[in-house]
Amino acid sequence: MTQTTPAAPDLEDPLALEQQVCFALSVAARNVVAVYRPLLEPMGLTHPQYLVMLALWQHEPVSVRELSRLLLLDPGTMSPLLKRLEVAGLLVRGRDRSDERVLAVTLTDRGRALRDQAEHIPPAVVAKLGMGLEELTALHDSLTQVIAASQAALVDGRVGGGAAGH
Secondary structure: OOOOOOOOOOOOOOOOHHHOHHHHHHHHHHHHHHHHHHHHHHHOOOHHHHHHHHHHHHHOOEEHHHHHHHHOOOHHHHHHHHHHHHHOOOEEEEEOOOOOOOEEEEEOHHHHHHHHHHOOHHHHHHHHHOOOHHHHHHHHHHHHHHHHHHHHHHHHOOOOOOOOOO
């Protein structure tokens, strides 16, 4: 499979593929996840599982509901991810002692120990991408704004409007 650089934007055509933010985000996400894959495989993690582990290393113990909120995933998507991580011996799901209605997630010793192995991943990704930390930080800030704007648009039920391709 040959990777090519997208052509220059066609400013005359509002439906030009190269002008679509959704296209750029989709390809960038797919490619960045592919960069993570060989780094995560030795740890036995997929990229979505890695994101769950990142949230748990930072916030454990945490309810499934809160974990869903942190990862911006619906609880139905969380359940199979958590189940696979539990089968792998990295976490335990159980009722919260202070509120039996709440399903809490806690890391096992093995799950906590995996954090040490994961510490090499962020610098390895930065090195593989060949982009400066400043540039990646600016990109992260811009994407965080896109996430907030898109969530607001979904909540508000806004459709259409705005510039073509954006």
